[in-house]
Amino acid sequence: MAILGLAIKSFRNRKFTTGLTVLSIALSVILLLGIEKIRQGAEASFTSTISGTDLIVGARSSPVQLLLYSVFHIGNPTNNISRHSYEEINDHPQVEWAIPLSLGDSHKGYRVVGTTAKFYQHYRFARGQQLQLEQGQWFSSGYEAAIGAEVAAALGYNPGDQIIIAHGSGDESFITHKDKPFRIAGILKRTGTPVDRAVYVGLKSIDAIHQDFGGDAHGHDPLMAHHDHVGESGQGSLSAILLGLKSRGAALSMQRSINEDGHEPLTAIMPGVVLLEVWQMMGVVKQILMVVSGFVVVVGLFSMLIILMTSLNERRREMAILRSVGARPVHVFVLIMGESVFLTLLAIGLGFSMVYGLMVLLQPWLESAFGLYVPINWPNTTELILLMIIALCGFVVGLIPSIRIYRYSLADGMTIKV
Amino acid sequence: MPEETSVIEIADLRFAWKKEAQTVLKIASLQVNRGERVFLRGPSGSGKSTLLNLLAGVATPQSGMLKVLGQELNALGSAQRDHFRAHHIGFIFQMFNLIPYLSVVENVILPCQFSSKRKHKALAQVDSLEQEAIRLLDHLDMAHSDVLHKPVNELSVGQQQRIAAARALIGAPELVIADEPTSSLDADRCTAFIDLLFRECDNANATLIFVSHDNSLVAPFERTIEFHELNSAVSDNLPMLHAVS
Incomplete structure (x- = not known):
């Protein structure tokens, strides 16, 4: 034309x-x-900050609060889960794996998460990606830590460096575990999730420092509440548990049975659902x-x-x-x-x-x-x-x-x- | 189109821009025959442009008869009048005749894009429109490669007017209307341009209406029409519209 x-x-x-x-x-x-x-x-x-985890269990609280402290390390748990409940859940026939998490300590403003090797094995983020190490290795035993990529980058840490863990979650803490420095065993690859901003240590060593420490500091430290049960069967109480089930279809009934558990008031959430809820708030x-x-x-x-x-x-x-x-x-x-x-x-x-x-x-x-x-x-x-x-x-x-x-x-x- | 001897036939024509407005054009009678070269003389603002717009079918008279090539223009719809103009009339304006973003050849063949009739006529003896354009430009001494490949706004006014002439002539329209085409040319070039125009109108067997206020150009024309005698409305009107042409 x-x-x-x-x-x-x-x-x-x-x-x-x-x-x-x-x-x-x-x-x-x-x-x-x-x-x-x-x-x-x-x-x-x-919404896939955490994936592969079917349920997150914590003491009775609002689902958003539980998600925020267990996954995003924002805020604090109001109460803890007893070791007994953890054992019970861990032994449940539907449970494939259960990752114990103990929060309450920090290092220079970064959260310290007490957990086990199961975290490294089973934790998934984004589209089912597994945690990987940039340098070194996952903590094995004793006073060792694996740190997130952002912690390492911000504080300039390398494997072999010693870090001191402070009690409580603030930037400045008066109570530090100076006598028990942790050696950095490994640095995790960047995930783009809160994992980057956390320090992972063995649950046993967390228990140990509080056990030793407990004698002197007890009574002066309101945050010690998290570790009240230190000493009972050698391991303290937990802040949250991440659960992987044998079949995803069982998540709903498992959630109900945990929520209705008679021994201890607990809350179980499906992380995907709550993540979406939080996203919609933004x-x-x-x-x-x-x-x-x-x-x-x-x-x-x-x-x-x-x-x-x-x-x-x-x-x-x-x-x-x-x-x-x-x-x-x-x-x-x-x-x-x-x-x-x-x-x-x-x-x-x-x-x-x-x-x-x-x-x-x-x-x-x-x-x-x-x-x-x-x-x-x-x-x-x-x-x-x-x-x-x-x-x-x-x-x-x-x-x-x-x-x-x-x-x-x-x-x-x-x-x-x- | 039946063979008509008269190319333009006007009787009792009256035109005003709006119904209530003053009459700008009032022509009792005008007849131009096929093959005539008419010099239409009148000062600016005398209503010449209005007459040209009427002949082109861009405007329509309020009353009276206006026939071009035997066709009563009032009887046509606006689309038909646009087609009629495209098929039968070639125009040359005073200046700014060319579309700046088209090449010389594209400017010349422009009417063939709007009129299949002129396209067919242009292709009667050659294979492509470009060839016909170059043939016409060659007649006007404009087919040099340095002219053909220049952007049109870098050409001289004289060159632009000759390209405009080639465009008016392509596809052999029956009527060529030139509206002050030489007013931006110097005297020597004026005469040369009119000679070219005459020759090409002869070749194309076209009738030429040449509008100008320049008395020195009258000589070669066989017929001169004084516009102020033709338009009886002009005497009681101020020259307010179309002051440019």
């Missing part, structure tokens, strides 16, 4: 300004799609991001409108020439409209391919640095709707100068107005 050819040639003639417009719209597309992609990635990584952040990128799209489209409108006056002459060779007013309309449609689609195409290009480039880095896995897959419905909204807005913006030039060409006829 002759008019389409004209539109493309006129576009080529003004490549620089139109190129900039295309770029500004493309950038807004990148921002909008990028935020959506990262949001999806963030949601996926957040939904407003996503909305703010979307609004901001929506504004960027508006700015991009405005720049297109400005460029089309400013070129309109000089193009009136062109329109008179086209009219004289037989162009209809509707041709003139199509010429300008075609240009804005072409610009919009080009910008969307460019932005779209740049988003995917960036994802290919940045995916490994995002995953290693932030634990953010952004899957490269076909655009989902939300993304397609976003793109269609941008396209539609582009067309509406194009209508403004197109209608205007249509009116001009009716009024001017072939008279060239300069």
Whole structure:
């Protein structure tokens, strides 16, 4: 079609300004799609901060609180689980494995987690990924620790370094276990989860330092509550238990039986469900991001409108020439409209391919640095709707100068107005 | 199109931009015959452009008869009038005749993009529109490679006007209307341009309406129409519309 050819040639003639417009719209597309992609990635990584664990068990509390202290190391347990309950659960025929967790100590603001080798074996994050060691090895016995990647990076630790564990979770603690320094046995690979910000030590050594310590400090330390049962059968009480079941289908009935356990008031949660709940509480952040990128799209489209409108006056002459060779007013309309449609689609195409290009480039880095896995897959419905909204807005913006030039060409006829 | 001797036939024509507005054009009678070269003389603002817009079918008269090539333009819808113009009329304007983002050849073949009739006529003797464009440009001494490949806005005004002439002539339209085409040319080039225009109109068997206020150009034309005599509305009107042409 002759008019389409004209539109493309006129576009080529003004490549620089139109190129900039295309770029500004493309950038807004990148921002909008990028935020959506990262949001999806963030949601996926957040809701799979812990995976492979079917149930988390703690003392009776709210599910969110239990999740926050057991997985994210935020806040403190209000109460502990007795060793007896742990044994009971561990021996349950449905339980494949049970990881005991003891919280309550810290090292320079990083949480110290007392656990066993089972943690290293069974803990899974993201899409079922296993913990791996960057350097050294998982703690074996005695006063050894394995530290998360962020702890190592922030404090500059290497395997073999000695660290001192403080009682309580604050940054500054008056009660430290100076007499029992821990040797760093290994450093974990970055996971992008709270594991990076924790220090893992053997449950037995945690018990041991509190046992030795307990004699002197008892009565002065309100946080000692966690370790009240130290000494009973040689091992103290626990903060939480991570459970892997033989069949995932049993999770619901297991959860109920733990919640209704008569001996001790306990709470069992399915981590995936509670993670999603917490994520939804943060939904407003996503909305703010979307609004901001929506504004960027508006700015991009405005720049297109400005460029089309400013070129309109000089193009009136062109329109008179086209009219004289037989162009209809509707041709003139199509010429300008075609240009804005072409610009919009080009910008969307460019932005779209740049988003995917960036994802290919940045995916490994995002995953290693932030634990953010952004899957490269076909655009989902939300993304397609976003793109269609941008396209539609582009067309509406194009209508403004197109209608205007249509009116001009009716009024001017072939008279060239300069 | 039946063989008509008269290319333009006007009787009792009256035109105003709006119904209540003053009449800008009032022509009792005008007839231009096939093959004539008419010099239409009148100052700016006398309503010449309005007449040209009427002949082109861009505007329609309030009353009276307006026939071009035997076709009553009032009887056509706006789309048909646009097609009619594309098929039968070639235009040359005073200046800025060319589309800046098209090449010289693309500018020349532009009318063929809007008129299949002119396209067929243009292709009657050659294989491609480009060839026909270059043939016409060659007649106008414009087929040099340095001209053909230059961006059109880097060409001189004289060169641009000759390209515009080639565009008006491609596909042999029956009527060529030139609206002050020489006003931006110097005297020597004026005469040369008119000679070229005459020759090419002869070749294409086209009728030429040449609009100008420049008396020095009258000589070669076989017929001169004084616009102020033609338009009886102009005497009681201020020149307010279309002051440019």
